[in-house]
Amino acid sequence: MGTIGAILIRAGRRFISSLPALFGVLVFTFLLMRVLPGDPAVFFASGPNAGKEEIETIRKQMGLDKPLPAQLGIYLYDVGRGNLGRSMMTGQPVAKDLRERLPASLELTLTALLIALISAVPLGVIAALRPGSLIDHGVRLFCSLGVCVPTFVSGLLLIYVFYYLLGLAPDPTGRVDIFTTLPPSRTGFLIIDFLLAGDIEGWWAAARQLMLPAFTMALFVIAPLARITRASMLVSLGSDFIRTARSVGLSWWRVVVTYALRNAILPVITIAGIVFSTMLGANVLVEKVFSWPGVASYALDALLVSDYAPVQGFVLLMATIFVVVNLLVDLLYGIADPRATIA
Amino acid sequence: MTAPLLEVEDLKVTFSTRRGLVEAVRGVTLSLQPGEMLGLVGESGSGKSVTGFAITHLLDKAGRIAGGRIRFRGQDITGAGSADLRQLHGAAMAMIFQNPRAALNPIRAIGEQIADAILAHRRISRPEARDEALKLLRAVQIRDPEQRVKAYPHELSGGMCQRVMIAIAISCNPQLLIADEPTTGLDVTTQKVVMDLLADIAAARGMAAILITHDLGLAARYCRRVVVMEQGSLVEEAEPLTLFHRPQHPYTKRLVAASPTATSRVEDLVPDGERVPLVQVSALSLPPHGTPLLLDVKQIAKRFDDGTTGVADFSMTMRHGESIGLVGESGSGKSTISRMICRLIDPSAGEILFDGRAIGQIPARDFHRSEFRKDIQIVFQDPNESLNPRYTAFDCIAHPLLRLLGLRSGDRLRRQVEDCADRVGLPRELLSRFPHQLSGGQKARVGIARAIACKPRLLVLDEPTAALDVSVQAVVLQLLNRLRREDNLGFLFVSHDLNVVRMMCDRTIVLRAGQIVEQGESRALFANPQTDYTRELVDAVPHIQRAELALA
Numbered sequence: 001m002g003t004i005g006a007i008l009i010r011a012g013r014r015f016i017s018s019l020p021a022l023f024g025v026l027v028f029t030f031l032l033m034r035v036l037p038g039d040p041a042v043f044f045a046s047g048p049n050a051g052k053e054e055i056e057t058i059r060k061q062m063g064l065d066k067p068l069p070a071q072l073g074i075y076l077y078d079v080g081r082g083n084l085g086r087s088m089m090t091g092q093p094v095a096k097d098l099r100e101r102l103p104a105s106l107e108l109t110l111t112a113l114l115i116a117l118i119s120a121v122p123l124g125v126i127a128a129l130r131p132g133s134l135i136d137h138g139v140r141l142f143c144s145l146g147v148c149v150p151t152f153v154s155g156l157l158l159i160y161v162f163y164y165l166l167g168l169a170p171d172p173t174g175r176v177d178i179f180t181t182l183p184p185s186r187t188g189f190l191i192i193d194f195l196l197a198g199d200i201e202g203w204w205a206a207a208r209q210l211m212l213p214a215f216t217m218a219l220f221v222i223a224p225l226a227r228i229t230r231a232s233m234l235v236s237l238g239s240d241f242i243r244t245a246r247s248v249g250l251s252w253w254r255v256v257v258t259y260a261l262r263n264a265i266l267p268v269i270t271i272a273g274i275v276f277s278t279m280l281g282a283n284v285l286v287e288k289v290f291s292w293p294g295v296a297s298y299a300l301d302a303l304l305v306s307d308y309a310p311v312q313g314f315v316l317l318m319a320t321i322f323v324v325v326n327l328l329v330d331l332l333y334g335i336a337d338p339r340a341t342i343a
Numbered sequence: 344m345t346a347p348l349l350e351v352e353d354l355k356v357t358f359s360t361r362r363g364l365v366e367a368v369r370g371v372t373l374s375l376q377p378g379e380m381l382g383l384v385g386e387s388g389s390g391k392s393v394t395g396f397a398i399t400h401l402l403d404k405a406g407r408i409a410g411g412r413i414r415f416r417g418q419d420i421t422g423a424g425s426a427d428l429r430q431l432h433g434a435a436m437a438m439i440f441q442n443p444r445a446a447l448n449p450i451r452a453i454g455e456q457i458a459d460a461i462l463a464h465r466r467i468s469r470p471e472a473r474d475e476a477l478k479l480l481r482a483v484q485i486r487d488p489e490q491r492v493k494a495y496p497h498e499l500s501g502g503m504c505q506r507v508m509i510a511i512a513i514s515c516n517p518q519l520l521i522a523d524e525p526t527t528g529l530d531v532t533t534q535k536v537v538m539d540l541l542a543d544i545a546a547a548r549g550m551a552a553i554l555i556t557h558d559l560g561l562a563a564r565y566c567r568r569v570v571v572m573e574q575g576s577l578v579e580e581a582e583p584l585t586l587f588h589r590p591q592h593p594y595t596k597r598l599v600a601a602s603p604t605a606t607s608r609v610e611d612l613v614p615d616g617e618r619v620p621l622v623q624v625s626a627l628s629l630p631p632h633g634t635p636l637l638l639d640v641k642q643i644a645k646r647f648d649d650g651t652t653g654v655a656d657f658s659m660t661m662r663h664g665e666s667i668g669l670v671g672e673s674g675s676g677k678s679t680i681s682r683m684i685c686r687l688i689d690p691s692a693g694e695i696l697f698d699g700r701a702i703g704q705i706p707a708r709d710f711h712r713s714e715f716r717k718d719i720q721i722v723f724q725d726p727n728e729s730l731n732p733r734y735t736a737f738d739c740i741a742h743p744l745l746r747l748l749g750l751r752s753g754d755r756l757r758r759q760v761e762d763c764a765d766r767v768g769l770p771r772e773l774l775s776r777f778p779h780q781l782s783g784g785q786k787a788r789v790g791i792a793r794a795i796a797c798k799p800r801l802l803v804l805d806e807p808t809a810a811l812d813v814s815v816q817a818v819v820l821q822l823l824n825r826l827r828r829e830d831n832l833g834f835l836f837v838s839h840d841l842n843v844v845r846m847m848c849d850r851t852i853v854l855r856a857g858q859i860v861e862q863g864e865s866r867a868l869f870a871n872p873q874t875d876y877t878r879e880l881v882d883a884v885p886h887i888q889r890a891e892l893a894l895a
Contacts, residue, residue: 240445247401247440248460248511249432258459259448337450338495 007334011327018323025319026079026312030072033308062088079316085309089302094313098295102317103188104175105287105294109280111191111210112217117272120222124229124268125261128237131230139230143223155216155289162212169212173291176206213290217283221275228271229264236264266337273329277322346417348518348551349375349398355410356390356397367393369575370411377518380545380552382562382583385572386598386812387783391555394572395521398553399438400428416518434464437512439541441524443504447496453507454480454492460514479510483540501673502533506540513544520545520552526561530672530839535883538565557812559602560885563587571595601817603842605869605884609824612817635699637663637801637833638684643693643703645679645857653679654857657693663800666827666834668848668865670841670880676857678805681837685721685803686710697801717747717797724806726786730778736785737774740764740792747797763792767822784815788822795826801833808843820847841884845869853877 041059059065063074078085084094127139149157162169171177175190183190183197191210194203236242237260245259284296295314302310334340356368368390375381385391396402398413400423413421420431440446448456457476458469465472473492480488483506496504505525512520522541526534542565545552556562562569563583570580571594578592590596601612638661645653654676661667669677683690688707695703697715705713720743723729730739740760744750750759761771767788778786787807794802807823808816824847827834838844844851845865852862853876861874872878 240440240442241448243401244438244440244446244508244511245448245459247399247432247438248514249429249434249463250459251429251463254459254463259451263448263450339449339497 007331010334011331014330015323015327018326022316022319022323026076026316027072029312029315030075031068033306033311034068034071036306039306075312084313084316087302087307087310089305089307089310094309097298097310098313098317101293101295101298104292105280105283105296107175107189107191108210108213108217108286108292108294109276109283111214112221112279112283113272113276115214115218116221116225116275117268119218120225121229121261121265121268123222124226125233125256127226127230128233128264129256131234136230139226143226146219147223149219150285151216151220151283152285152289154219155213155286158212158216159289170205170208172209172212172289174209174293176202176209180205213286213292216289217279217286221279224271224275225268229268232264232267233260236260239263262336266333269329269332269336273325277318277325280321281318345377347374348377348379348416350414351394351398351411352414353411354394354397354408354413356393356402357407357409358403358405359407360405366409367406367575368397371572371575371577372411373570373577373580375519375551375553377551378546378549379568380542380554380566382566382569383553383555383572384557384559384562384569384598386557386814388574389572390575391572392523393575395438395523395553395555399432399436399521401438429463433460433512433517434515435517436519436521437515437517439505439508439512439520439522439525441527443508443525444496444499444501446508447504449496452493452495453499457507457511457514460511464515475514476510479514480507482513482544483507483510485510500533501529502537505529505537509537509541509544513548513550516548516550518550520550521555522552523555524557525554527557531841531883532672532879534561535885558885559587559598559813560604564885571598597814601813603813603817603840603846605842605845607842607846609820609846613821634663636696637661637665637698638835639694639696639699640684641694641696643680643683643690643695645676645683645688646691652857654683654690657857657859659852659862661801661833661835664827664831664833665850666836666848668844668851669835669837669854670839670844670851671854671860672839672880674856675854677837677854679857680854681721681803681805681835684835685719685801686713686715687721711746717743718799719801719803720794720797720799721803721805722790722794722807725810726783726790727778727810729790730786732778735775735777736764736769736781736789739778739789740774740796743793743796759796760792763796764788766795766826767792768818782815783811784819787811787815787819791819791823791826795830795832798830799832801835802827803835803837805837806839807836809838809840816843823847841869841880853880 041055041062041064063071066074075085082095084098086092087094087097090097123139123142127136130136159169159172163172176182180202183193183199183202186193186196190206191203194200194206242255242260245255250259281296283294284300286292287294287297288300295317299311299314302314351371351373354368354371355366358365358367371390371394373381383391383394393402393406396406397408400420402408408421411421412419415431415436420427423431447453454473454476457479458472461467461472461475462469467475477488477492480491485491485503485506491499491503496507499507520541525541526537529537538561541552544550554562554566559569563586567582568580569583569586571578571586571592573594579586579590579595581591586595587599590599597613603612638659640657640659642656642658644655644657647653657676657680659667669680671677679688682688684695686695686702686705686707687710690703693703694701697719702710702713702715705715710716734742737760740763741752741756744756744759745752750756760774764771764774769785769788769792773781773785778789781789791807804823808819811819820843823834826832834848836844836848848865850863851865851868853860853868853874855876861868861872861877868877869881872881
């Protein structure tokens with residue numbers, strides 16, 4: 001198909017044009033980490049009483065005695081070979097740490113985004129169908145609450161209600177409780193791995209574990225998605241082609257869903273992409289509250305002890321994901337909107 | 344006499360706006376026989392479209408039928424519920440809208456949209472509906488329907504989109520078609536083709552139709568009965584010939600007079616009494632021998648970045664005080680040429696001499712700093728879009744004086760702006776208003792005042808009256824004509840309206856696909872076109888045959 005080919009070419013072009021930005025991110029985080037106060041060598045010395053020589057030795061080991069440009073050069077060379085350095089905190093290569101933790105974060109974020117979309121789009125649609133009505137105001141109130149309550153508060157509230165009061169949710173720590181035997185890791189996404197292993201009981205446990213943190217995160221992003229759905233639905237419903245659709249007597253469902261919503265969904269796709277990237281990096285609070293072993297909490301821990309390599313690795317990972325997500329949004333947009341041509 | 348298909352009795356429609364209820368339609372009564380085509384004519388704000396939308400129950404949420412009765416096929420449908428309406432819509436009555444491209448779903452293939460309309464009323468499978476859609480595309484004379492079925496609206500021209508819209512409207516053979524300005528915004532030749540098609544289809548399938556339009560000529564050509572609306576009320580109803588020959592109502596008289604015809608002169612457009620007194624200027628004072636031409640364009644061309652050629656090898660000359668018309672269909676390059684000449688875009692090749700001096704080499708980006716900027720000014724097409732919404736009328740007119748003549752704010756500036764306002768007939772008390780507080784005609788005057796503020800020698804007019812009602816257009820044209828005579832201005836008049844160009848321009852250049860097809864003295868050129876293309880253009884203009892009327 002010509003159109004698909006054109007979309008792929010466009011995506012490829014977009015990816016290549018984002019490489020300089022990725023490089024900039026790399027250099028910028030590197031410099032930023034060096035400018036921040038705190039000497040990692042002091043942190044990783046054996047104790048508060050460590051002697052000057054010991055600290056010097058650690059500094060040498062970490063390469064911190066070399067001039068900044070040289071350090072940058074070494075760092076870039078390493079990154080180019082796929083080596084993101086070693087975390088002082090865990091003692092493991094950063095790449096390995098990230099690889100282990102990223103699926104947990106992705107699983108959480110994707111589930112949250114899915115929940116958010118499934119609830120936000122219908123909410124936005126019904127709000128747009130009756131603007132100014134009670135339903136509209138109700139949706140607005142719900143959205144406002146979702147945004148203004150911080151995730152750690154809503155997370156704790158959900159835990160209080162569903163775990164403590166109702167006992168519906170499992171112990172809110174980690175991805176599965178420690179006695180569960182983990183399935184062989186294929187995708188890293190537990191709910192998929194359990195399914196692949198045919199372990200329904202394990203799947204149910206993992207899914208239950210996932211629900212509270214995912215809803216906590218979803219609550220926070222329902223608002224922007226529902227609002228944009230409502231706004232673009234209003235525009236769409238007011239446009240000439242909806243009048244045309246009504247003038248030939250199309251059914252309500254066809255007018256609202258096939259004609260209005262399919263046109264209104266285009267900006268929602270864009271916003272969903274941005275929301276996803278933000279969630280992935282900013283869900284550190286949720287990960288902390290639910291002891292979720294994700295990348296964001298890992299990066300925060302590393303930042304607190306001036307562990308350079310994991311933070312740099314994390315930022316690079318986030319930047320890459322951002323680029324990839326934008327690319328996906330582009331592809332989706334190209335499929336959803338025949339007018340999107342090679343720009 | 345058979346029972347009427349549609350009877351509208353004392354219809355009243357109100358809109359709730361921020362400033363309270365507004366009566367858009369105030370008691371309209373009309374009836375329509377099966378198979379009849381009725382013209383509903385009026386200017387903007389007359390309530391003609393609202394009447395159409397009220398009949399089909401497609402009013403905006405703010406609009407409401409406040410009184411009267413609509414009877415369709417003998418049944419009262421004034422307060423019909425949504426289920427009944429869904430049965431009527433498409434199957435019994437359908438609409439065709441202005442701006443066909445916006446009226447089609449932009450992300451659904453046109454074949455699917457036609458099929459949707461069919462499936463709304465008939466129990467057949469989607470593949471069968473697609474076959475029907477293909478037949479309909481053939482019926483509306485779309486070339487290569489097999490390929491076009493899968494096309495999206497943005498891939499089709501405006502005329503094509505309107506054919507698709509017609510196909511959708513007739514898909515279930517309704518008895519009543521309401522066409523709301525179906526050809527406004529289309530080129531004259533396309534306009535004729537689409538209207539002919541619409542009339543043929545309606546006749547062949549025995550559909551009654553209401554043609555809502557601002558164009559008297561169009562209504563006269565296609566309808567046997569025309570009703571005229573003004574400010575929500577019917578003012579006159581007659582056969583077109585009677586209407587144009589012996590208009591009864593003062594409003595109709597004004598409207599008929601204002602509609603340019605093949606023979607009308609600018610002076611005739613406004614009935615006696617309201618006429619702007621013409622300054623008696625001796626027939627164009629010819630400049631002394633040896634004065635350079637005002638404008639000498641030598642073989643300019645414009646190639647766009649994507650490799651397409653917008654204009655190829657265009658040359659023209661203009662004497663001081665001469666008025667030259669540039670006509671052609673959309674895509675003919677007339678706007679591109681006018682923009683190159685007023686130096687808003689750069690030509691790819693060729694020379695432009697203004698008053699004997701080359702200005703083509705000054706980059707468009709820097710031209711605002713050139714001494715020639717104040718000599719060449721432009722009046723833009725859409726008076727709504729071309730005024731800064733945050734500038735008052737005074738600021739708009741003062742802006743070029745400040746920028747180009749270096750005037751400072753103060754009494755002198757105020758005097759000059761007021762002078763300009765007086766010259767274009769804009770009341771001084773309106774100067775403090777913002778564009779949205781002015782009417783279309785007033786905005787057009789502000790745009791003209793702004794253009795003449797610096798006393799230019801060449802005025803480029805890019806469809807200056809295309810967005811205006813005919814009665815307003817008449818006044819604006821008179822104004823422009825007077826200004827030209829007073830200041831001995833050169834006019835480059837870009838328009839798709841041949842009747843307007845014929846009145847306003849000494850010479851006319853006909854363009855097609857970026858090239859000159861024909862040029863010559865305006866009246867002679869239109870009276871006796873030399874090329875097929877020009878003849879086609881001239882024939883496509885819906886005329887009220889004044890000569891024929893005069894005999895009657």
